[in-house]
Amino acid sequence: MKQYIVLLISLLFFSCGSDKIIQLPEISQSEITEIFDVSPAYLFYDVTQKDSVDLNRKNLIVTTNWLVNVDKRLSLKQAIPHIKFIQEKKRSSSHKNEAAKNYFTCHDTSIKNLGFVEFTNVVYHERSLPDFFTKNAKLASQKSIIEVHFDTNKNIAIQQQDLLLKTTDKANFITDLNEVTIENATVYLSFNSALSFQDYIYYKHQLFKSKQKLKVSENEFIY
Structure with missing residues (x-):
């Protein structure tokens, strides 16, 4: 299973295998700094196209904890519809793991590493x-x-x-x-x-x- 360590690359703000960049939202003193059994999704911000959002969810595994990497520059108008979309995909899956949760990945400036904000049950x-x-x-x-x-x-x-x-x-x-x-x-x-x-x-x-x-x-x- 994919482990927390694979997401450390997000701290560098790079997406896997492409030249796209994500600037993670910043927090300080996160209560959650380590998560295991994960798979990632990415919401990219495109500086060249107004209101453009690129969702990459091809690596999501429904039975795992989901780490959703959202570029901090996106507006809620841009980001929320895509977040709702992937939430519904997981909630409606017949193979879902009831114990698996959803988190936003953040850059915790107090430890210069990743921190997480849970949103599993948010509607x-x-x-x-x-x-x-x-x-x-x-x-x-x-x-x-x-x-x-x-x-x-x-x-x-x-x-x-x-x-x-x-x-x-x-x-x-x-x-x-x-x-x-x-x-x-x-x-x-x-x-x-x-x-x-x-x-x-x-x-x-x-x-x-x-x-x-x-x-x-x-x-x-x-x-």
Whole structure:
């Protein structure tokens, strides 16, 4: 079986057997730094073609842990449809291994090696969070729901139903979120599709690292 070591080449940002380059998203102090029994997929950014995305999934093995290497320069609008596509391929396979997980591969700057962010159970919705709640009124009425809308890095809105609790920014959103989040609340994340994959991974990783260990919904929204 393919082992974690074969993915070390990703740290150099090269794809296997071609001249294409991937710039991995950067994180620091990852909780996951070693994964075994893996197979890779690649999402390339093409500087010469606007909105061009090249997915290479030919090395994926459905029974393994998947390491998805996404170029940090891609926007969520570019990357998420392809990520959803490969997720569905694995979920619908009759040969899938229920214990196998999915991870985004990152460059952990604190150890100058690879780090990983798991997304196995994330369900991506290419729609707005308000639209989702409109069609799920019973869920929307719960007072234990906190919404975080990442519009830009300088404009992040934290809401409870229609009540704006706080407007914050990239540097302060974890502190502000912890201050306003009520006990046993579930946090729903909503991202502007124009945000880069680097931005997305930064926010996800900060939530994972939060000392408060916030309960974050597996449903994520890209608008």
